[in-house]
Structure formats: C-alpha cells, structure tokens
Amino acid sequence: xxxxxxxxxxxxxAERLFSENGYDGASTRAIAKDAGVNMAMLNYYFGSKEGxxxxxxxxxxxxxxxxxxQIISCPFSSWEKITRYVDIYADRIVKxxxxxxxxxxxxxxQQRSDMTNIIVDHLLKNINIGKSIIxxxxxxxxFRKVDPEMTIATIFGSMYYVVHLKNITSALLDxxxxxxxxxxxxIKPRIKKHxxxxxxxxxxx
Amino acid sequence: xxxxxxxxxxxxxAERLFSENGYDGASTRAIAKDAGVNMAMLNYYFGSKEGxxxxxxxxxxxxxxxxxxQIISCPFSSWEKITRYVDIYADRIVKxxxxxxxxxxxxxxQQRSDMTNIIVDHLLKNINIGKSIIxxxxxxxxFRKVDPEMTIATIFGSMYYVVHLKNITSALLDxxxxxxxxxxxxIKPRIKKHxxxxxxxxxxx
DNA sequence: TACAATTAATCAATCGATTGATTAATTGTA
DNA sequence: TACAATTAATCAATCGATTGATTAATTGTA
Numbered sequence: 001x002x003x004x005x006x007x008x009x010x011x012x013x014a015e016r017l018f019s020e021n022g023y024d025g026a027s028t029r030a031i032a033k034d035a036g037v038n039m040a041m042l043n044y045y046f047g048s049k050e051g052x053x054x055x056x057x058x059x060x061x062x063x064x065x066x067x068x069x070q071i072i073s074c075p076f077s078s079w080e081k082i083t084r085y086v087d088i089y090a091d092r093i094v095k096x097x098x099x100x101x102x103x104x105x106x107x108x109x110q111q112r113s114d115m116t117n118i119i120v121d122h123l124l125k126n127i128n129i130g131k132s133i134i135x136x137x138x139x140x141x142x143f144r145k146v147d148p149e150m151t152i153a154t155i156f157g158s159m160y161y162v163v164h165l166k167n168i169t170s171a172l173l174d175x176x177x178x179x180x181x182x183x184x185x186x187i188k189p190r191i192k193k194h195x196x197x198x199x200x201x202x203x204x205x
Numbered sequence: 206x207x208x209x210x211x212x213x214x215x216x217x218x219a220e221r222l223f224s225e226n227g228y229d230g231a232s233t234r235a236i237a238k239d240a241g242v243n244m245a246m247l248n249y250y251f252g253s254k255e256g257x258x259x260x261x262x263x264x265x266x267x268x269x270x271x272x273x274x275q276i277i278s279c280p281f282s283s284w285e286k287i288t289r290y291v292d293i294y295a296d297r298i299v300k301x302x303x304x305x306x307x308x309x310x311x312x313x314x315q316q317r318s319d320m321t322n323i324i325v326d327h328l329l330k331n332i333n334i335g336k337s338i339i340x341x342x343x344x345x346x347x348f349r350k351v352d353p354e355m356t357i358a359t360i361f362g363s364m365y366y367v368v369h370l371k372n373i374t375s376a377l378l379d380x381x382x383x384x385x386x387x388x389x390x391x392i393k394p395r396i397k398k399h400x401x402x403x404x405x406x407x408x409x410x
Numbered sequence: 411t412a413c414a415a416t417t418a419a420t421c422a423a424t425c426g427a428t429t430g431a432t433t434a435a436t437t438g439t440a
Numbered sequence: 441t442a443c444a445a446t447t448a449a450t451c452a453a454t455c456g457a458t459t460g461a462t463t464a465a466t467t468g469t470a
Contacts, residue, residue: 006415022314024229028460038417043461101313107370108306109227120372127377149377150363150399157362158355165312167325172332172354194355201406211449233426243451248427250449 007045010035015056019102023053023112054115057106060099061122064092068129078137079204085130086195090159094188097163104160127152134203143203151202155195162191212250215240219247220261224307228258228317259320262311265304266327269297273334283342284409290335291400295364299393302368309365332357339408348408356407360400367396 013035017026028049032039046052071084093100103119110116130152137143162169166177173190175182218240222231233254237244251257276289298305308324315321335357342348367374371382378395380387 020314021316022227022229022310024227025314025316027458029458039460040418040462041416044415049460104370105227105310105313107372108310109225109230110372111226111230116372120376123373124376127373131377146402147395147399149374150367150395151403152377153366153374154359154363154399154403157364157366158359159362161358161362161365162355165309167312167315167321168328168332169354169358171325171329172336172357190352190355194352194359197351198356198359198403198407202403232424234424243449244426245428245452246450254426 006037006041010037010042010045010052011056011059014052015060015099015102018053018056019098019105022105028052050112050115053112054118056099057103057115057118060096061118065122065125068126072129072133078133078140078142079200081133082130082137082199082203083196085133086155086199087192089126089130089156090188090192090195093159093163094183097183100160101164104164127156130155137203142205144205146202151199155199158195158198159191162187211242211246215242215247215250215257216261216264219257220265220304220307223258223261224303224310227310233257255317255320258317259323261304262308262320262323262327265301266323270327270330273331277334277338283338283345283347284405286338287335287342287404287408288401290338291360291404292397294331294335294361295393295397295400298364298368299388302388305365306369309369332361335360342408347410349410351407356404360404363400363403364396367392 010031014026014031017031017034020026021030028042029039031052032042042049042052046055068085068088071081071088074081076084103123106112106115107119107123131148134143134146134148134151138145138148162173163183169175169187170177173187175186177183177187215236219231219236222236222239225231226235233244233247236257237247247254247257251260273290273293276286276293279286281289308328311317311320312324312328336353339348339351339353339356343350343353367378368382368388374380374392375382378392380391382388382392
C-alpha cells in the first residue's frame with residue numbers, strides 16, 4: 001500500500017520530468033529530488049533508469065485499447081464510429097499530453113529499440129482500430145475510396161501538432177497553450193470540430 | 206576555405222547526431238569523433254555545445270522563407286498556391302527530415318528558451334504564408350469558410366507524422382521508411398496526393 | 411525477530427570545457 | 441623577394457562537475 005504509493009509517486013514525477021527534458025535530460029537525481037525520495041529508491045523499485053522509463057510507459061498502456069474496442073463492437077454507423085474514435089483519442093491526448101509527447105519523442109529517436117518495440121506494438125493496435133473503421137465505411141459504400149493509412153496520419157498528425165508544439169500553436173491560435181483550462185475548454189472542442197468537418201468533406205460520399 | 210569546410214563537416218555530423226540522439230544524448234565527444242576532428246575544435250569554432258546546436262539551426266533557416274514568398278507573389282489561383290505550398294514543404298521535410306525531427310523535438314521540450322524563440326520566429330513566418338493563402342481563398346470565395354489555423358495544423362501534422370514516426374508508418378504503410386529511396390519515390394508522392402485530395406474536399410466550394 | 415524500506419556515502423565513468431603547446435598559413439615589411 | 445611577425449588551426453592532456461549505480465548501515469513494521 002505505502003509501497004505502491006511511493007512507486008506511483010515516483011512514476012508520476014518521472015513521467016513529467018522525462019517528457020519535459022527527454023530521457024537523457026532527466027537525471028535520476030532530479031527525478032528522486034522531485035519525487036521527494038532517496039535516489040537509491042529508483043533502482044530499488046525499478047532496477048535501473050531504463051527500468052523506470054519502461055514502467056512509465058507500461059503503466060499508461062493498460063486499459064486504453066479495450067475502451068477503443070468498445071466503439072467498433074457497438075451498432076454505430078461508420079461515420080459515428082470514426083467521430084467517436086477521434087473524440088476519444090482527442091480527449092486522451094489532451095488529458096495525457098505530457099505522456100504522449102514523451103511517446104512521440106521516444107518514437108522519433110530509435111535509440112532504445114526494445115522500448116520502441118513496446119510503444120509501436122501498443123500504438124499499432126489502437127491505430128488499426130481507426131483504420132478498420134475507415135476501411136469498413138469504404139466497403140459499405142458510405143465513405144469515399146480515400147487512402148485509409150494517410151487519413152489516419154492526418155487525424156493523429158493534426159492532434160499531435162496542435163497539442164505538442166505548444167509554442168507554435170500558442171502564437172498561431174493566439175492563445176496560451178500552456179494553460180490547461182484554455183486547451184480543454186477552447187482548443188480541444190476546436191480540434192474536434194475541425195476534424196469532424198475535415199473528415200466529413202473527405203470521407204462522406 | 207578549408208576553415209569553412211571543417212565547420213560545415215562538423216555541422217553536418219552534429220545535425221545528424223543531435224537529431225538521432227537528442228541534445229543531451231549527443232555528447233561533444235561523440236560529435237567530434239564522428240566528424241573526425243579534435244573535440245576542442247567544437248568550442249573553438251562554436252564557443253560551446255549550445256553554440257554548435259544553434260549554428261545547426263541557423264544554417265538551415267537561411268533562404269527557405271524567400272523561396273516560399275515567391276509562391277504568393279506569382280499570379281496563381283489560391284488553389285494552385287496552396288498545392289504548391291504543400292508540395293514545396295513536403296519536398297523540404299522529406300529531404301531534411303533529420304533536421305525537421307530535431308526541430309520539432311526542440312519545440313516540444315521548452316528547455317532552452319532562446320533556442321525555442323529562434324525556431325518559433327522562423328517557423329511562424331513560413332506557416333503564416335500558408336495561412337494567408339487559405340484566408341485569401343476564403344475572402345475570394347473560392348474556398349469554404351474553414352478554420353485556417355487548424356487546416357495548417359492538419360497539413361504540417363500529416364507530413365510530420367508520416368515522415369518522423371518512421372517506426373509507426375513503416376508498419377502502418379507496410380514499407381521501409383528508413384530506406385530514403387522508398388520515402389522519396391513512394392511515400393512522398395503518396396503524401397502529396399493524399400493532401401491534395403484532402404484539401405480539395407475540405408477547401409473547394 | 412525477520413525482512414522490507416530507506417538512507418547517506420561512495421564508486422567508476424562520462425560529461426562539457428579549458429589549458430598550454432605546436433603546427434600551418436597568412437600578413438607585413440625592409 | 442626574403443624573412444620576421446602574426447594569426448588561425450589543431451592537438452593531447454586535464455579540469456571540475458555530473459551521471460547512473462551500488463554499497464553498507466539504519467530504520468520501520470508485521
């Protein structure tokens with residue numbers, strides 16, 4: 001119980017510092033100090049810095065795939081499914097934007113290959129759900145014959161661009177993207193609205 | 206002459222190692238060894254590691270904005286302008302994908318604030334050209350009343366997603382994104398085609 | 411008491427940066 | 441033109457600081 005709490009505390013602070021400074025930029029000393037624990041505790045609980053890094057990812061990966069699977073099992077139309085898919089993912093990326101930033105950073109540099117594989121395996125499962133929805137709509141004749149994979153890239157690319165490059169979008173959208181309230185109340189609905197309009201024009205026959 | 210060559214060599218290797226390993230992951234020793242120079246040369250030419258880092262960016266920033274400005278000064282239609290804009294940027298991002306990866310990484314972690322400002326200033330100028338093209342088209346009545354800023358995010362987000370997250374797109378598109386020929390001959394045209402179709406459905410009245 | 415949890419101290423390795431010295435190239439001058 | 445003076449380029453060696461990790465000792469708890 002106490003043990004679990006300490007581990008969770010360490011994981012929370014590690015997640016923030018890793019995503020703010022990168023893997024190499026976040027020293028174990030800084031993480032330990034930030035979490036208010038002795039730095040030997042990191043190795044005691046997670047074995048090594050890389051072990052801690054992996055634990056940050058693995059923790060976040062549990063459960064989300066299942067919640068996505070619910071969409072395609074429900075009797076929605078393909079259009080309803082894809083909009084729900086986008087909305088759920090937008091909520092997720094905005095809520096855990098630090099973590100998603102860390103994830104895309106780790107993907108962009110293929111340094112720790114086993115770490116990369118873990119992330120790719122997880123992401124692909126979730127991405128393929130969206131892809132299957134689009135392909136289903138095409139097969140049913142309710143979607144145009146678009147490029148499903150590239151459409152997926154557009155969906156995620158748009159969301160990542162707005163949420164991750166805060167310095168750019170703050171200036172571009174003339175808002176403070178570092179203010180969570182602004183992002184949740186103003187930007188997230190704007191992303192959803194834009195993607196819905198974009199996909200409607202792009203997909204609907 | 207010889208002096209310039211050495212500086213260029215160092216900058217080339219620094220650019221690659223920085224983009225592969227991140228700022229903290231690329232040690233000055235590794236860069237010097239990779240470039241085949243004594244590590245004292247880095248400080249001799251660039252003052253410090255951060256000086257070298259800045260020099261990598263500043264070198265790439267010269268000239269590109271001017272080539273983009275040519276588009277809006279030509280007597281093209283708004284539709285022609287935006288497709289040319291996208292194509293030019295797609296070429297650019299694919300050709301210098303290592304550098305663009307480094308740039309987005311540096312933007313996502315706001316650690317070296319002066320470095321961030323340099324990048325934001327440069328990018329905003331180029332982004333606003335695209336934005337002005339879209340707004341012009343809307344004003345002329347040839348484009349629908351879309352969200353111009355979000356449309357920009359979609360354009361760049363789509364390109365970045367495909368080009369930067371090679372491990373994901375390799376699996377998603379079933380190609381080897383680490384093979385430059387594949388990217389140039391197969392993926393780049395596919396991105397352009399997709400974005401053209403997407404923007405046509407999205408923008409054209 | 412037995413064992414998990416936690417601590418301070420310490421380790422070797424590596425980091426970015428600087429040093430003094432040397433070499434090669436350029437400039438100035440008689 | 442000949443040679444001294446100056447500068448730029450390059451080197452091996454070393455600096456203090458920081459890194460991730462480990463150790464032995466201590467504390468807490470069931």
